[in-house]
Amino acid sequence: MATWLVTGGAGFIGGNFVLEAVRLGHRVINLDALTYAGNLQTLASIENDPNHVFVHGDIGDRELVDRLLVEHQPDAVLNFAAESHVDRSIDGPGAFIQTNVVGTLALLEAARDYWKTLPDARRDAFRFLHVSTDEVYGTLDETGKFTETTPYAPNSPYSASKAASDHLVRAFHHTYGLPVLTTNCSNNYGPYHFPEKLIPLVIAKALAGEPLPVYGDGQQVRDWLFVTDHCEAIRTVLEKGRVGETYNVGGDAEKRNLEVVETICRLLDERRPRQDGQPRSRQITFVADRPGHDRRYAIDASKLQGELGWRPRHTFEDGIATTVDWYLENQDWVQHILDGSYRLERMGAEA
Incomplete structure (x- = not known):
């Protein structure tokens, strides 16, 4: 099995990826800065697994990344590390530029130098x-979908920082040959979704009997x-992917935000x-809309499906039911975030 250096592996998507990778037998070197959204409790089930090595650190720390690459000799680097909440990027864009652009550049340089050896x-x-x-592509009207050739038109500091990082990745391939x-x-x-995002936020507030905020209409x-x-x-x-290529990944499940909230309400009412x-x-x-709120995103994943044979296994209906059930069964995980106690594990990682 492969050895992978995974960055951002204590976050939502990265954490789920690490859990599955270790379960499948891969060896994962998990580098995470443990910012507010990094949660070691997500990784509790593999805490003592010899195939999971957690390292507390920043992707922008060249000395640390260089050492990890030399020591563990990974077969691939997978970069999940990112500041990702749009509202936070509006309030403080600097952190997004630092992690998503400057950090990605440092990681690319380290990977390039290691790859050459x-x-x-x-x-x-x-x-x-x-x-x-998909936010790098901007917004859509009621027709069409984003393809891999859709021009970039980011509309928030978050999506602009991710667009910049995408361009750096492309440039390192075309300039240096990095695969x-x-x-x-x-x-x-x-x-394991941090409860500032729509779905876990609605679940938490609905269970607490609090108002469920919905932007705009x-x-x-x-x-x-x-x-x-x-x-x-x-x-x-x-x-299976072709080196230098981009692949869009979508769930083929377009839903209006209000519809998502109403579905969660119905599922909780039943359970x-x-x-x-x-x-x-x-x-x-209904609350005041987010500044510059994109109206519609939709992904055309036909390239990924046609070339590589991937298709989503979950419909939105079964996926959202599974998600609601998980949060109901894992209220301790949620509560540790809401009361801030999950940060104590981060302090232990820093010791």
């Missing part, structure tokens, strides 16, 4: 896979991708009714 067979097999977002792959995914959902459309389907797509691209018997949809509250 490898013997021929390992150099030919090495890959740098960069995980990105790169890029994936641009739609909105992920599923277990709630008619913004997103394509929803179950996180383990995304992880499988990444493994497929890593194994854990309110004591007063009222539907949780009564908790929905």
Whole structure:
């Protein structure tokens, strides 16, 4: 089995990827800075697994990354590390530039220098896979979907920083020959999602009896991708993807934000009714729209499906039901985030 250096492997998508990779028998060197969204409790089930080596550090730390590459000799670098919450990027874009642009540049330089030292067979097999977002493409009207050739038109500091990192990855392939792959995914959902994002936020607030905030008129459309389907797509691209290519990953599940919130309310009403018997949809509250809020995202994943044979295993209906059930069964994980106690494990990693 392969050895992979995974960055951002204590976050939502990266954490799910690491859990699956270790379960499949791969050896994972997991580098994460443990910013607010990094959660070691996500990785508790593999804490003592010899195939999982957790390293607390930043992708921008060249000395550390260089040491990890030399010491562990990975067959691939997979870059999940990113600041990713749009609202936070509006309030403070600097952190997004530092991690998503400057950090990615440092990681690319380290990977390039390491790749050059490898013997021929390992150099030919090495890959740098960069995980990105559909938000780099901007917004759509009611027709059409994003393809891999859609011009970039980012509309938030977050998406602009990811667009910049995508361009750096492309440039390192064309300038230095680094064997790169890029994936641009739609909105992920599923277990271990930090509860600032729409779906886990709605679940937490609905259970607490609090108002459920919906931006604007709630008619913004997103394509929803179950996180383990995304992880499988990444493994497929890593194994079969053509060097230098970009692959869009989508769940083929376009939903309006209001529809998503109403679905969660219905599922919670079925599984854990309110004591007063009222539907949780009564908790929905419309709030002022996010500045520059993109109206619609939709992914055309036909290239990935046609060339590499990947397709999502989950419909939105079964994926969202699985997600709601997971959060109901793992309230301790959620509570440790809401009360801040998950940060204590981060402090232990820093010791």
